[in-house]
Amino acid sequence: MAITIKDIAKRANVSTATVSRVINGIGGYGSDTRNRVLAAAQELGYYKNETATSLVTNKTKTIGIIIPNVSTSFYGNIVTGIEDVAYDFGYSVILTHAGVEGNRLFDSLKLMVNRRVDGIIIVSIYLNKEQQQMIRKLGVPTILLSTISEGNRLPYIKVDDYAASYHATQYLVNQGHQKIGLAGVNQNDQVAGQPRLAGYRDCLEKNQILRDEALIFFGDFSFDAGKRAMDYYMTHELPTALVCASDDTALGIISMAHQYKILVPEQLSVIGYDDTSVAWMTTPPLTTIAQPFYEMGALGCKRLIESVTTNQEIRSEIIPFELMERQTVLQRSNNPKS
Amino acid sequence: MAITIKDIAKRANVSTATVSRVINGIGGYGSDTRNRVLAAAQELGYYKNETATSLVTNKTKTIGIIIPNVSTSFYGNIVTGIEDVAYDFGYSVILTHAGVEGNRLFDSLKLMVNRRVDGIIIVSIYLNKEQQQMIRKLGVPTILLSTISEGNRLPYIKVDDYAASYHATQYLVNQGHQKIGLAGVNQNDQVAGQPRLAGYRDCLEKNQILRDEALIFFGDFSFDAGKRAMDYYMTHELPTALVCASDDTALGIISMAHQYKILVPEQLSVIGYDDTSVAWMTTPPLTTIAQPFYEMGALGCKRLIESVTTNQEIRSEIIPFELMERQTVLQRSNNPKS
DNA sequence: TTGTAAGCGTTATCAT
DNA sequence: ATGATAACGCTTACAA
Numbered sequence: 001m002a003i004t005i006k007d008i009a010k011r012a013n014v015s016t017a018t019v020s021r022v023i024n025g026i027g028g029y030g031s032d033t034r035n036r037v038l039a040a041a042q043e044l045g046y047y048k049n050e051t052a053t054s055l056v057t058n059k060t061k062t063i064g065i066i067i068p069n070v071s072t073s074f075y076g077n078i079v080t081g082i083e084d085v086a087y088d089f090g091y092s093v094i095l096t097h098a099g100v101e102g103n104r105l106f107d108s109l110k111l112m113v114n115r116r117v118d119g120i121i122i123v124s125i126y127l128n129k130e131q132q133q134m135i136r137k138l139g140v141p142t143i144l145l146s147t148i149s150e151g152n153r154l155p156y157i158k159v160d161d162y163a164a165s166y167h168a169t170q171y172l173v174n175q176g177h178q179k180i181g182l183a184g185v186n187q188n189d190q191v192a193g194q195p196r197l198a199g200y201r202d203c204l205e206k207n208q209i210l211r212d213e214a215l216i217f218f219g220d221f222s223f224d225a226g227k228r229a230m231d232y233y234m235t236h237e238l239p240t241a242l243v244c245a246s247d248d249t250a251l252g253i254i255s256m257a258h259q260y261k262i263l264v265p266e267q268l269s270v271i272g273y274d275d276t277s278v279a280w281m282t283t284p285p286l287t288t289i290a291q292p293f294y295e296m297g298a299l300g301c302k303r304l305i306e307s308v309t310t311n312q313e314i315r316s317e318i319i320p321f322e323l324m325e326r327q328t329v330l331q332r333s334n335n336p337k338s
Numbered sequence: 339m340a341i342t343i344k345d346i347a348k349r350a351n352v353s354t355a356t357v358s359r360v361i362n363g364i365g366g367y368g369s370d371t372r373n374r375v376l377a378a379a380q381e382l383g384y385y386k387n388e389t390a391t392s393l394v395t396n397k398t399k400t401i402g403i404i405i406p407n408v409s410t411s412f413y414g415n416i417v418t419g420i421e422d423v424a425y426d427f428g429y430s431v432i433l434t435h436a437g438v439e440g441n442r443l444f445d446s447l448k449l450m451v452n453r454r455v456d457g458i459i460i461v462s463i464y465l466n467k468e469q470q471q472m473i474r475k476l477g478v479p480t481i482l483l484s485t486i487s488e489g490n491r492l493p494y495i496k497v498d499d500y501a502a503s504y505h506a507t508q509y510l511v512n513q514g515h516q517k518i519g520l521a522g523v524n525q526n527d528q529v530a531g532q533p534r535l536a537g538y539r540d541c542l543e544k545n546q547i548l549r550d551e552a553l554i555f556f557g558d559f560s561f562d563a564g565k566r567a568m569d570y571y572m573t574h575e576l577p578t579a580l581v582c583a584s585d586d587t588a589l590g591i592i593s594m595a596h597q598y599k600i601l602v603p604e605q606l607s608v609i610g611y612d613d614t615s616v617a618w619m620t621t622p623p624l625t626t627i628a629q630p631f632y633e634m635g636a637l638g639c640k641r642l643i644e645s646v647t648t649n650q651e652i653r654s655e656i657i658p659f660e661l662m663e664r665q666t667v668l669q670r671s672n673n674p675k676s
Numbered sequence: 677t678t679g680t681a682a683g684c685g686t687t688a689t690c691a692t
Numbered sequence: 693a694t695g696a697t698a699a700c701g702c703t704t705a706c707a708a
């Protein structure tokens with residue numbers, strides 16, 4: 001079977017305790033024994049059994065990620081961020097996706113606890129009161145990324161969706177738009193949908209632009225939602241600018257606009273949300289609200305590990321968004337004031 | 339501390355052995371004891387400590403994924419595929435990225451071994467002889483996804499890059515193109531670059547189209563490589579159609595073509611590779627070679643777990659690609675024979 | 677500086 | 693059907 005510290009101990013003529021010490025660099029041994037042990041380990045091709053270590057130290061140096069699905073580049077960046085800092089701190093990352101609707105969430109949590117992860121990161125899954133309480137009862141440090149829990153009892157890191165949506169809308173207003181639509185947000189979604197809807201509405205109101213509910217088309221943040229939205233606008237009332245729920249939705253809009261021979265941005269300005277890689281790779285490149293996914297993952301992981309090691313509670317943080325001005329919004333100079 | 343089977347044993351008036359039996363559903367106990375134990379576990383809020391189990395069973399029910407970086411939707415789909423079947427088999431997935439150049443590969447492997455994963459999946463990292471040998475020495479079942487190892491000693495699942503490239507080129511030929519370029523492949527890349535170059539060249543040769551090295555622009559599969567390629571073609575010789583190293587590269591081409599006022603596909607046909615989400619979301623949607631990423635992940639994981647449980651060697655497999663005809667290649671009917 | 681030995685939470689063998 | 697108990701590979705008092 002695999003080499004153990006016993007084998008090393010034998011070969012180096014020391015006790016297993018000493019082997020353990022030098023392997024962990026604890027100190028308390030002569031430099032010659034140190035060398036003997038290291039040499040023996042080397043020669044035998046020793047790999048430490050971390051599961052044994054975990055059992056006695058009651059730490060796994062592992063953090064668990066629960067994510068709706070990993071397929072979007074969106075999540076990929078978050079995971080990369082997490083993994084990078086985990087790596088720096090000597091932690092491993094165990095990943096599970098909880099299904100689109102967050103079913104499997106319970107299973108995922110159970111898995112994490114069974115594996116005795118030191119901390120849990122939950123990405124983009126809204127937690128209701130029951131789930132929130134269950135998680136707190138687990139006693140495992142947990143942080144939410146790009147989502148919140150009912151009552152906000154669990155620490156989170158996310159962008160201010162309300163402010164971002166407001167900002168996007170205001171940007172459009174500043175370019176002279178009066179007829180501004182909102183496409184693709186899910187109004188049942190407390191995390192992103194509702195705040196963005198509110199930000200959009202409040203901005204229009206503040207700018208004394210009359211509210212036109214017909215300019216709002218709800219959806220599920222998808223590409224297809226964008227396509228359906230555009231269909232809808234064509235048969236109802238076409239805005240001059242559109243705040244979209246996501247980059248995917250924005251691209252759906254653009255795709256359909258193309259079919260209807262509506263020029264973007266000349267006839268229709270479009271602003272996305274997320275700044276996924278599609279945003280800058282598409283032609284014309286998409287003006288969008290950038291969420292710092294990588295940073296979110298990295299910061300979240302950092303905070304979590306800090307909490308694991310210091311036992312301090314994690315404080316929620318709002319992380320800044322950024323408007324990426326590209327080419328799907330008509331610039332003011334060319335824009336006919338309505 | 340956390341609840342252990344001892345606690346349950348005490349409360350249910352049985353031995354820990356019995357608790358273990360019922361928890362694992364081994365059989366060999368009365369249904370009343372079973373109920374008592376289960377009830378006790380429930381009441382105490384017991385979570386099994388899998389690290390302890392791993393220590394004695396010498397199995398972790400964990401498989402490790404090593405991936406260059408998780409950021410591309412590309413990898414996200416593979417990971418999702420892996421995770422889905424891992425979940426079905428009751429396995430967890432531990433993830434690490436090995437850096438773009440596969441530096442950190444050694445560290446990643448070491449981490450996997452230390453954690454005593456039951457199997458390893460390496461994605462998109464070419465393994466040289468030394469690395470290949472090291473991995474075999476590890477004695478951990480390993481499978482390669484979308485890559486190979488020097489000498490092909492490690493089992494892999496991938497698309498036939500040569501055939502795919504040949505197919506893409508032939509498709510362009512069939513549409514009447516004679517001046518066909520190749521953009522963005524890395525000729526030092528033995529996994530994807532070289533076979534695709536060969537497929538492209540052989541196809542042209544078979545069709546008796548004279549070879550024009552000036553139509554080949556090497557790169558690194560990136561968006562930027564596409565942009566540079568287009569710059570190059572504009573100042574040298576513009577083909578009528580382009581086989582691209584990736585969807586990203588194709589989009590770079592299209593982006594730059596737009597700036598040069600070259601119409602796609604009217605003046606320049608473009609075919610991508612991968613069929614990432616950008617491919618179908620962009621306007622016009624990209625004609626491209628689809629690699630079945632999700633399936634690759636799922637199948638790879640399945641084969642690996644089979645191998646873990648049966649101790650059989652994994653057999654390498656070629657998985658089919660598919661040409662997705664969309665709108666960046668001019669159809670024959672409209673295409674002026676040159 | 678080094679060794680002895682008790683545990684960590686399970687599983688699994690061997691009795692009963 | 694159930695219970696003792698010895699492992700599993702490591703860490704960590706406590707001794708020496």
